[in-house]
Amino acid sequence: MRVNHDRLQRRMSEFGLDALVSTTAENLTYLTGVSSVHLDMFPHTGRAFAVLSQDTRAGALFVCGRCEVDQFLDADERIVEAIAYGPFHRELPQRLALDHEDSLLRGVSDDRRFDNALSALTHAVKQACPGGGRVAVDEDGVPADFLDELGKWLSGWHLVPGAGHLRHVRQVKTERETELVAAAARVAENAIRATVAVMGEGVTERELVREFNRSVAAQGGTPRFTLIRIGANAVAGQRQPTTTALRLGQAVWFDVGAVVDGYWCDIARVATLGDPAPRLARLYDAVLAGEQAALDQARPGMTGQELFALTVDAVRDAGIPHYQRNHVGHGIGVEVYDPVLIRPDSTDALQTGTVVNIETPYYEFGFGCVHVEDPFVVGPDGNRLLTTLPRELFVIR
Template sequence: MLAHLDRLARRMDEAGLDAFVATTFENVYYLTGVASQPAQTHPHGGRCLAVVVRDRLATPYFLTSRCDVDQFLDAAVPLAGAVGFGTFHRELADDAVLTPGEQRLYDVSVLGPTPATALDALANVLREAGVAGGTVGIDEKGAPFGFLDALGDALPGTRVVPAAEDLRWVRKVKTPAEVERITASAAAAEAGIRAAVAAARPGATERELVREFELEVVRHGARPKFTLIKFGRSAVGGQQRPTDVPLRRGDGIWFDVGCVLNGYWSDLARTFALGEPDAKLARYYDAVLAGEERGIAEARPGLRGKELFDITVDGVRRAGIAHYRRHHVGHGIGVEIYEPVLITPNSEDVIEIGTVVNIETPYYEFGFGAVHVEDPFVVEPEGNRLLTTLDRGLGVLG
């Protein structure tokens, strides 16, 4: 199971929640294992919800449009119910003999209740679950304006409260299944980096390396989400689109790349040089690597994000970039690319056993370019375990 149900129960008890309603793609996936189609294709208007009741956390409800309700068959956990709202038609021929899956879909999408809207469907589910009149937490990040008030009006006596941060707190500690998925996603990104590096030669272009990275990631079953590969001094503006400027001997090659595999993100960075690296490139890379390694070594349960920030930045400064500055040097990662803990100067997020930290120490300079290393690690009782295998030293390509 992906969701950390013990933490969810604890948080719901602390907040006094009788039910929690997920509204975003990431949280619906976390609770049900369903990768909502409307949340991806219509992110501003598509509605897909998951509902968990405090005393039945392992069996969520799944609610989506009648068109997309067939996705309930993809659920990774047993569902307490599935409801489709709106209008969509699936016909049944007189002589059709349905498979078990088709019968389940027919029962839900044709014979099941027919609420007109997501709000109607949610109100009905909360009544059926016996929590109307209690306290319902809503993941407000994916709810349209006025949705919480409208739900309260539809269920008189029910207290409806925003609760997105409650589930983000739950997700800060990963289950073993989540760590496996983050590791697999990172492995797909690592394979993409290897493929791109294999194409690096004098005359190759950023666009060509981007293509090789993304093709390899797809071969590993993942979806590329961002592929930032820049040569030489252009890495100072690394978020720009790739160009056809040719790679030259002596150039640095900056990677900041990420993909999603089975619902979980990776976010990795590496730096290479084509031929013998410039002395400054090598010196500065050694410094950012030293800072990353110190952060990995000294992260521990109970440490706050701002404390790990200071440790990591100090590591870079002591290793050779005395003027090093950053707004953050890492973040949690999971079903979202940025999750608690945040490694920022003011972060009060507390590292716990089971937290996955994506630590990074990039440095950007006009006229120079960038050096960057980034990796995920999980905090475990016996110490911190790196979730990547790709060499983290400055890569020198012949």
Template sequence: MVPLMSDRDTCVDLAIPPHSKKDSNAGSQPRKFNSDRLLKLMDENDVGALVATSVENVFYLTGIHSVALDMFPHSGNCYAVVSRDNILHPYFICSRCEVDQFLDADVQLSGAMAYGEFARVFDDPSLTDQEFRLKEVSGDDNFTNEPVEALATILRDIGAQHSRIAIDRGGFRQHQISSLAEHLPRAGIIEGAELLRATRKVKTPSEVDAISCSAWVAQMGIKAAISIARPGVTERDLVREFEIEVAKHGGRPRFTLIKIGRAAVAGQTKPTSIPLKRGDSIWFDVGGVVNGYWYDIARVFTIGDPPGKTLAYYNAMLAGEQRAIEEARPGMSGRELFELTVEAVRDAGVPHYTRHHVGHGIGVEVYDKVLIRPDSNELIEEGTVVNIETPYYEFGMGAVHVEDPFVVGRTENRLLTTLDRTIGII
């Protein structure tokens, strides 16, 4: 199993937002969403235009991480619009305050449009190219008062007013659906979130690079935390060290679960001042985002030799993960991968092992399609990135857990991490 990426410079370069790169020679291609798959799905569903409204889906189509949607997830409005006739070049719609983010797009936009009030004073006639572009987009001649009005304007401009329009309703309220229908009475408005999720299920090579890079940043965080691990160090110390290292590489930690010893049975609780002592285990389950793509990795380390049960159970979890990495194939259902993973853990020495799932897709959301669970009939495809995990929690012991992303290939799979997956002994 050969890791997709282990070169530090390549990962560091990928972690830099595309608009900030300067003369990069890392050789990695720019991020590209799966436009061919999206176009095929739009054709199959007779969709003329698609509107992304969630922070993840706007990023997926444009490379823009919306400030508005991040700050105001329940009331913010920011959209990316693609048409079947021009799938590669979305339109970007946002408030005049945040519309400057169109400059961050990592694809060529067809255009950008603003709504609402915001003042940028034009006094100096000698503008840079970026300043001139922003003036053109955010000026008085290129905005509307309301977000739905701006969206309707763009949909008319691309000729979608008589088409089926798929809207990702993650960031679109019901009253806005009604308002858009009034603006475009001859359009057919349908749900679009599942269409985007189905598109994202299969990653492009550049997306696989991005997930690998995100995982690399998490691994640097784990190494940093372990570098200070010694008797007397606390959970809070370990969390702080991990998150500082991740931030150094442009990452945004979203959950940093690091627990000592038996406390890991309640792994989602906040870190404490419990000090490490010799013989203790340290459980990591860490998730976050680097340049729009998630990492979600788990490991266990011990201070000194691990107790026999901890080592035996961890090795059983690793056996389950390894079997999944080796045997997952295109056309296999989530249920089939679940069953062979759990069976491997049981055969390796934990016969009572029980789980509700042992993994999930990963990408711009931490849980992309598919789910690896006992009732999942959804099929894994070539290019699906599976985040496989085999956690085990027991009162009095804590937790043993290993978790890694791998990309499913036609004949073999590629692990996207390089950090040793055996139990770590400090």
């Protein structure tokens, strides 16, 4: 089970919430397992929702356009009702016998009560908490005028912001979520291995990026950012890959992310073609020491700023005394930046089950970047790394 129902129900009880509405693709995936085609294609104007009552285990009401309502059949959390809106047609030839799933789809497709997202969502909220109540609506996925209009349609209900509640719940991962993060990480690890395997003199950044993306896609994932730069180019890591060709003795920086089954991975490594320059090796050892300190010392109850401080101090003590960062990691799950953020002003506390993506990059003009990044799950008696790829500097001979 993906959803942390105990935590969700406690949160709803604490804040007196009678229903909860998701509006973003990430929260829809979290609550239902559905990766909305519509929200992916039309992230600014698409409308698809999951609506839950206080009894969250009873299942979600899934609201979406009639074109993609077939996706309710892919849900891996319980769907109590699928509600379609808008125009779309699925024809049924005479005398064609439908199987069970097609019969379910026909029933939903043929329900023509709702012309638009507002009317369908209003119906779902009234089903979840009839007679009025306090409804938390995720404000991140819809514009203010949509919320204003929804308030008019639900005049007997009190709408309050819901994004923060969902992010709070998602901070503590279920075992199923931890497995999904680890599975996504394996895809990225395998793709890094595949890319390292084609490293040789003359190979370009574009070719390395193409190989990484090919491997991710071949494993069923979707590349989301593929930052692979050669040598000093890594100081400008967010730029597009170039035709810069790899030479013996140079480093290749990887900071790569992908989504697999709705969950993110975000991993960083450095590989060198031939023996690394001594300074490169020393700097890499220092950032690796910082990551290791975080893995060893992170504990439930520790704040993001406390973990930030000990990680930065470890990098400085290990050989980069001037090391400075805006953050050294973040939670990860259905969003690449889930709670908590590991930065100097973060007072949010780690909890048992929080998955932290810890990272210690160091950028320098004329040099490039050394960087290592991995996810780990915080445990009551120690932490568990969710990657198996060696974290030492890759040396290709």
